[in-house]
Amino acid sequence: MSGSGEFAEFLPAYLAEVDELLASAQRDLLAVEDAVRKGQAQPRAVRELFRALHTLKGLSAMVDVEPIVSVAHWMEASLRLADQAGGRLPESSVEPLVEGLRAIELRVRQLGAGKTASPAPTALLERLEALGPQVLDAAPKRARPVKLDAEAAFASRLAPSEREQLEGGLTAGQRALRLDFVPSSERAAKGLNINTVRERVAKLADIVKVLPLSGAAAGGASLAFALLLITRAEDAALLDAVGGPPAMVRSLEAPEGAAEAPGDLAPAPPDGAALPAGAVLDEELDEPEVRRGGGLLRVEVSRLDEAMEWLAALVVNRSRLTRAVAALTQAGAPTRELTAILQENGRQLRDLRSAILRLRMVRVGDVLERLPLLVRGLRRATGKAVRLELEVGDAELDKAVADRLLPALVHLVRNAVDHALETPEERQAAGKSPEGLVHLSCHARASGQLELTLRDDGRGVDAKAVAKAANAPVPDSADALLDLLCRPGLSTRQEATRTSGRGMGMDIVRRIVVEQLGGELRMETRKGAGTTFTLSVPLTVTLMDAIVFECAGRRYAVAVGTVEELIDVAGVVRPAGADGLGLVERRGAAVPLVSLARLLDAGSSGDASAKGGGAKALIVRQRGDPVAFAVDRLLGQQEIVLRPLEDPLVRVPGVAGATDLGDGQPTLVLDLAALGAARMGRRKRASRAGEWVS
Amino acid sequence: MNVLHVLFKVDGTEYAMPAADVVQMESYTGATPVPGAPSHVAGLVQVRGRVIPVVDARTRFGLPAGTPSLDSRVVVGQLGERTVGLLVDSAREVLKLDPRTIQPPPPMVVEGAKGFVKAVAQVGPRLVMLIDFPRVVGEEAADVDGQR
Numbered sequence: 001m002s003g004s005g006e007f008a009e010f011l012p013a014y015l016a017e018v019d020e021l022l023a024s025a026q027r028d029l030l031a032v033e034d035a036v037r038k039g040q041a042q043p044r045a046v047r048e049l050f051r052a053l054h055t056l057k058g059l060s061a062m063v064d065v066e067p068i069v070s071v072a073h074w075m076e077a078s079l080r081l082a083d084q085a086g087g088r089l090p091e092s093s094v095e096p097l098v099e100g101l102r103a104i105e106l107r108v109r110q111l112g113a114g115k116t117a118s119p120a121p122t123a124l125l126e127r128l129e130a131l132g133p134q135v136l137d138a139a140p141k142r143a144r145p146v147k148l149d150a151e152a153a154f155a156s157r158l159a160p161s162e163r164e165q166l167e168g169g170l171t172a173g174q175r176a177l178r179l180d181f182v183p184s185s186e187r188a189a190k191g192l193n194i195n196t197v198r199e200r201v202a203k204l205a206d207i208v209k210v211l212p213l214s215g216a217a218a219g220g221a222s223l224a225f226a227l228l229l230i231t232r233a234e235d236a237a238l239l240d241a242v243g244g245p246p247a248m249v250r251s252l253e254a255p256e257g258a259a260e261a262p263g264d265l266a267p268a269p270p271d272g273a274a275l276p277a278g279a280v281l282d283e284e285l286d287e288p289e290v291r292r293g294g295g296l297l298r299v300e301v302s303r304l305d306e307a308m309e310w311l312a313a314l315v316v317n318r319s320r321l322t323r324a325v326a327a328l329t330q331a332g333a334p335t336r337e338l339t340a341i342l343q344e345n346g347r348q349l350r351d352l353r354s355a356i357l358r359l360r361m362v363r364v365g366d367v368l369e370r371l372p373l374l375v376r377g378l379r380r381a382t383g384k385a386v387r388l389e390l391e392v393g394d395a396e397l398d399k400a401v402a403d404r405l406l407p408a409l410v411h412l413v414r415n416a417v418d419h420a421l422e423t424p425e426e427r428q429a430a431g432k433s434p435e436g437l438v439h440l441s442c443h444a445r446a447s448g449q450l451e452l453t454l455r456d457d458g459r460g461v462d463a464k465a466v467a468k469a470a471n472a473p474v475p476d477s478a479d480a481l482l483d484l485l486c487r488p489g490l491s492t493r494q495e496a497t498r499t500s501g502r503g504m505g506m507d508i509v510r511r512i513v514v515e516q517l518g519g520e521l522r523m524e525t526r527k528g529a530g531t532t533f534t535l536s537v538p539l540t541v542t543l544m545d546a547i548v549f550e551c552a553g554r555r556y557a558v559a560v561g562t563v564e565e566l567i568d569v570a571g572v573v574r575p576a577g578a579d580g581l582g583l584v585e586r587r588g589a590a591v592p593l594v595s596l597a598r599l600l601d602a603g604s605s606g607d608a609s610a611k612g613g614g615a616k617a618l619i620v621r622q623r624g625d626p627v628a629f630a631v632d633r634l635l636g637q638q639e640i641v642l643r644p645l646e647d648p649l650v651r652v653p654g655v656a657g658a659t660d661l662g663d664g665q666p667t668l669v670l671d672l673a674a675l676g677a678a679r680m681g682r683r684k685r686a687s688r689a690g691e692w693v694s
Numbered sequence: 695m696n697v698l699h700v701l702f703k704v705d706g707t708e709y710a711m712p713a714a715d716v717v718q719m720e721s722y723t724g725a726t727p728v729p730g731a732p733s734h735v736a737g738l739v740q741v742r743g744r745v746i747p748v749v750d751a752r753t754r755f756g757l758p759a760g761t762p763s764l765d766s767r768v769v770v771g772q773l774g775e776r777t778v779g780l781l782v783d784s785a786r787e788v789l790k791l792d793p794r795t796i797q798p799p800p801p802m803v804v805e806g807a808k809g810f811v812k813a814v815a816q817v818g819p820r821l822v823m824l825i826d827f828p829r830v831v832g833e834e835a836a837d838v839d840g841q842r
Contacts, residue, residue, distance in 0.1 A: 297698040517742060554726070600729045646730075647776055648833050650738060652730035658738055658745045666726045666738040666745045678730070 010376075013369045014063050014244055015112050018056060022105055025052040027564020029101060041172055043087025043165045043230070044206050049097075050079035056104065062373070067120040068107050075100045081135040090134050096127045098167050099483070120363075126551055158209065162228075163234065164415030165208050166252060169230030176252040176543070179227045181242040185564050185621065192243045194225050195300065200241040202307045205231030208368070220678040228252065244495055304360050306544075311353055318342075318349060333553035357540065361396040364442055367406055368392060371413055375438065378417040385434055386417050391441035397450055398540035399515060405452075405537055408512040411452050411505045412533055413438060420531055432457065452546045461523075482523040486510040515660045516641055517541060542642040546669065547618065549660065550633040552597040557640055557669045559617065565619040569593065584617070584628055592627045593617060596672075599679050620672040629672050642669055653678035696792050696822045701822060702769055702785035705760070708822045709782070710815065711789065715771050715827055719785055722766040729787040732832070736781050741770055749831055755810065771827050778831045791815050796824065799817075 016496035028049040035042030056071035075097060082089045103124055107117035158166075166176040181197050194210070202380060209228045231238065235249045325342055329335045351398055368390055375388040397405070421427075428434050442452040466475040468547050475481040488507040513521045519537035546557040547566070564585075572582040573591055582593040595614055614630025621627075640659040643666075654675025658666035698713040718741070725737030736750040745829050748768055752760050760766075763786035770777060795816040803811055803823075813824040 134719060514742060515740075520742060643745050645738070645745065645747075647747050647778060649735050649749070649778065649831070650726060650728045650731050654730065658726070660740060664740055665724075666740050668726060668728065668738075675729070 005391055006398055009347075010063050011111065013372070015108065017059060021052045021056050021059075021104075022101065022108065024048055025056070025101055028052065029094075030351060032089060033098075036089055036091050036094055037421050039170060040088075041087040042084070042206075043168070043208070045088040046079060046082050046089065050076060050083050056580065063119050065111065066116045068104050068186055070120045070125055071100050071348065074125060074131070074494060078128065078131035081132055084164055084490050085135065086165050086172070088135075088168065088172075090137070091177070093131050093134055096124070096131055099259050100126055104300075105120075158228075162208050165206075165437060166228065166230060169206070169208075172251055174230045174232055176208075177229045177231060177238070178250045178252055179229055179242060180224055180246075180248050181227060181239050182224045182246050185561065187243050188561065190243070195302070197225075197227075197242050198374045201227055201229065201238065203291070204233040204237055204241060207228040221525075228630050237417050252665070299359075300361065301543075305357065307356050307359075309351070311356060315349060315353075319344060321345075341510065354559055357398075362395050362399050362402050364392045364395045364452075365403070367391070367397065367402040368409070370406070371440070372587040373412060374413060375417060377415065382417060383423070384417060384436060386421060386436050386438060388413075389437065389439040391439070393443065395442050395444050395450060396539075397537075400541050400543045401450075401537055401539065404512055404516055404541075405535075408535070409440070409452070409454070411509050413440070415505070416454065416458065416531070420456045420460075422459055426459075440641065444539065445536070448539050450539055452535045452537070453532060454535075455530060455532040460527040460531055461525040462527070478523055478525065481525070482521070485523075486521075511535060511555065511662075515662070515664065518641070518643060528648050542644070542657075543639055544642055545609060545637060545642045546659070546667075547637050548635040548667075549631045550614070550635055551614070551631040552600065553634065555667050556631075557661070557667055558620075559656070559669070559670055560618055562671070563618045563672065564621060564626060566618060566634060567617050567628065569615055569617050586619070586626070586628075590624045591619065593630055594676060594680065596629045596631050599629070601677065620676070622673040622676045626674075629676070629677055640669070695789035699789060699791050699822075699824075700769060700785060701787040701789060702767065702780075702782040704755060704782050705757045708820060709825050711769070711771065711810075711825050711827050713788060715773070717770040717772050717777060718742075720768045720770060720779070721764070722762050722768050722780075722781060723745075723752045724762065726782075734832070739768060739779060741768070742778075742781070744777060746770065746777050746779050748781050750781045751830070752781075752783075754830055754832075771831070773828055773831060776831075780827075780830065789817070791817070791824075799823070806809075 011635050025048075028045040032042050032049060034471060053072045053076040057069055057076055060068040060072060078093065078097075078335035089416065103120065110117050146495045155313055156350050178668065179201065181194065184192055187193070198207065198210065207227055207229055211226045211228070217231045227242075229238075236247055239245070239247055266548055297693070304634050322342060327334055329339070372388055372391065378384075379386050416438045417436070420428065422432075423436070424434035427436065437455075437457045440452065441455075444450050461481060463474055467483055472484060475484055484504045486509070510521050513519045513535050517537045519535060520540070522532075522534045523531065525531040533548055547560055547563055548555060548557045550556075554648075567584070567586065569584060571586055573590075583590040584593045585591075597614065609672075611655040616632070616634050617630045618626040619626050619628050640661070642657045642659055644657045654671055654677075656669045656671045659669055663668045699710040699711050700716045701708055701710045703709070708724065710820060720739070720741055722739075725739050725815060726780070727737040728747070731747070733735075734749055736748045736753075736755040738745050739748050742748075750759075763783075766783040767782055768779040769782055769785055770779045795814045797816070799811050799814045803814065810825055811823045811828050812826040815822045815824060819828075
């Protein structure tokens, strides 16, 4: 019954996923083969191959295609050993692996053609099974045991296999290095960020791991990355790949005869470039994953955002051009052709913009791919009979919206099966079909919104029970009932008492739909007949990493990318007559210090505290020169959804938009450079004393 | 044909606007000020996930500033594509106005109200000012010169 019967509905999703995995596995196997011929280790490709087969095996087991599971299993087993051996495979292993992949591919095709996968050839399975011992034999013998000079902070973040990979590289005569990359806005402007650095370094070395570091790193920046590498490349080439100093290269090889215990032997790193213990920013950043398959290209969304930014710059430039041409025309110059070109240019920009926006769109159908599996699991867990109907058509949605929306939908579907649908017996007693229905449909509306409707034919929400659980009067409308359901905390009580009805996580659903995405959530319910949730969400949103801070009792956010540095304000010099502007020292140069509180207040007669306090400052480049904006307190860094302010009343320079930090109140997202330029210009004109050019 | 209107109070005077232009009413818990916005803009509020500007009716009408109370309401109005809130002292009533009772405002009112009142309606003994919502809201952008 392989790949048939109850799994038929998953087959298209399975085939699509497996196709991609096979394509990447083939590519990696070729790389491995190439390396094996040259007698080199190819740890990265081996690991990728191992992962691909591991996933393949899991997926195939889920849809119960036993022949593929068997073949993938034995391939995976030998690759696991090879991975642990630092990515080294014996030459004799390549052929069976190639055959194994071919066997899998053949069976995937059979499934795709609606046939049953033929049994796995016993001979092949035996050969694959025999690979394991061969791999072990080929593993490097540690004649010269190499120890890693990993500092304590590193040691805890290295997986054993990564450690072995580094050691394996050393044993194979390569160098194991730590290469530090320090991002900055100047570097970003030159196209040098952690992603491009990864690409550039990957050409010179095998990247074993990338660790983000925070705290004072080399060069005084607050964020840096340590790339752990195996390479034969020269230091100079590596340094060049990360944009030169303050980057640095350090060997990870422990000196001969060093003590075993890591940490004991960590030599004091030079010139304050220490990796502060516990300065861990985040989990390891996932390897950017670009797989090709079926004419699809996976691209990191941040790159699309980058393209969007450049486009914005083009648009701004075009409007300057338009003004210049208008001035020429007024002066009597012959500008007919210029004007025609400008118009053409405007159309092209619009087309480019919509093309870039389209790049970010994903099919709703693809986003919802997981739901059938979810329902299948719920069916098993609850013992209820459930039919999931998806009616999503070709609608598309911005990737960022889709990523946020999916958890809300998962919540709603889970609630529908868990709480709303009755057991088959209850349903039959109520005169319904024993199988419950969960129906999800969606369509794009003209207003740039996508409307999703999730309907079940369950028992409906019991308003009285909800009111009781929430300790509130019985709501008199569907809206009021939904408000009650979305009360945080309602869920736990319901969950604990197993009261029938919905509630689990509804506050989260509302938060995602309404607050994060700026959409709408509505509900209709009829006792005994079922419940319908309608979600309207915008097709696109703008996401950004932001630094959140407090100034004069209010919170503000600012895009991380625009902030060059965060500093403690100390030793401020206030030149006489400089209108309260101070100077702070930063790496030997004087940087003007502006009180943000004062700046924000400048419109209203300016009675902000003249001392212009503020313990921290954000350094931003304003027309090329650094300016420090003093704020009261830094609250952290987080990803926010930027809501542009479209109304002319509030479209002001220096305010990029608003966001919701979770309190239901809009928080301003500032563009400090523009704010400074707009507001300080005013002040300067208002009081000529304010010449503060440093 | 009687037209449904939303009634609200600002500094003791009753005003009205067509209910068809009103999206909803919200209680007021403060707004996020926007530096550089016109002075009659109280700030931003979030209404059902949308971020909208709120115009302070008192400031707009040149009245002394009030203190927000439990009665304070934001009348959220639709203006073509725009959604803008109007902060008023209270808003409790919705009623149908008979067009025959609606008169053009006396010249003195026109002058004093800067054109914000476009008509006056007689509701029993009460006089209700019909506001010109687009004009009250206005389009004035930032007070920062030369930037836009």
